[in-house]
Amino acid sequence: MSLNYILRAKKFKAKKSLGQNFLIDENIISFIANHASKEDEILEIGPGLGFVTEQLIENSKRVVALEIDKDAINILNKNLGKYENFHLIEQDILKTNIDDLPFTKEKIKVIANIPYYITSPILVHLLGEIDELAHKNRNRISQIILMVQLEVANRIVANENSQNKEYGQLSILSQMYSEAQIIKKVPKNCFSPAPKVDSALVSFEINDKPRVEITRLLKRTVKAIFMARRKNVKNSLLNAEFVGVEQALEKAKIDKTTRGEKLSLVQIQELSIALEEFN
Numbered sequence: 001m002s003l004n005y006i007l008r009a010k011k012f013k014a015k016k017s018l019g020q021n022f023l024i025d026e027n028i029i030s031f032i033a034n035h036a037s038k039e040d041e042i043l044e045i046g047p048g049l050g051f052v053t054e055q056l057i058e059n060s061k062r063v064v065a066l067e068i069d070k071d072a073i074n075i076l077n078k079n080l081g082k083y084e085n086f087h088l089i090e091q092d093i094l095k096t097n098i099d100d101l102p103f104t105k106e107k108i109k110v111i112a113n114i115p116y117y118i119t120s121p122i123l124v125h126l127l128g129e130i131d132e133l134a135h136k137n138r139n140r141i142s143q144i145i146l147m148v149q150l151e152v153a154n155r156i157v158a159n160e161n162s163q164n165k166e167y168g169q170l171s172i173l174s175q176m177y178s179e180a181q182i183i184k185k186v187p188k189n190c191f192s193p194a195p196k197v198d199s200a201l202v203s204f205e206i207n208d209k210p211r212v213e214i215t216r217l218l219k220r221t222v223k224a225i226f227m228a229r230r231k232n233v234k235n236s237l238l239n240a241e242f243v244g245v246e247q248a249l250e251k252a253k254i255d256k257t258t259r260g261e262k263l264s265l266v267q268i269q270e271l272s273i274a275l276e277e278f279n
């Protein structure tokens, strides 16, 4: 741990309500910042006290940082305001369109050590809904490096073969539009104040095309299956008021007693196509 970072974090009265847990481990900070190179333009969500930001400014072409805490903004302006390639904006990420930010390149990278309570809203804000082929924010992003709780990271990268109920709507959304992988586990003592749980960094490399073709009933089928993941797939679909369920399952060659959480994305998509005939 870096004493410099520890002291600066301790001096600041962290706001729980804004999910403020500052990274104080210089190896993790460098690991994150090294994902930026001189040609990159970076959107940093929640720069906090600027420990990651400072290295991102050095490594990249331009950093646009969004922060909503006035106390943090004052510190960031004082310490980093001198850099011409740094743009600090007092704004909520969830109310921000990337198109409105001062970037010059078509594709940008997003780096975010975010408050954990808005992980899912942020992911939907950046990636869009699973059936949203043209999502404005996603179209502007080449890669996202996101710090999340370890348990959430496991859900993001899970598939039908995973244990422990990890596979679900978050896995489907993440993998529909990106190659998502855990690139580092981050123990809780790397933060000040330390959160209650360990974390992980997840990299999302955004693809131009969705993993499977979007069909009319795909989103509704995914929702039905994962709302009642432990139920067999027939009952899950009936519960969600689909009709022609047995015939559709037969057509998609899926055993009606299979649990929804054991279906791959391709199988779910085939099932949604089979359901179209009756719904």
Ligand code: SAM
Residues within 6 Å of the ligand: 018, 019, 020, 021, 022, 023, 024, 045, 046, 047, 048, 049, 050, 051, 052, 066, 067, 068, 069, 072, 091, 092, 093, 094, 113, 114, 115
């Ligand atoms: N990036 C810093 C670091 O790694 O040490 C701070 C991380 S801290 C977990 C999250 C930061 O996000 C805080 O500085 C908080 O004020 C800011 N934040 C919280 N909600 C936000 C929002 N909706 N939009 C932008 N920033 C937000």
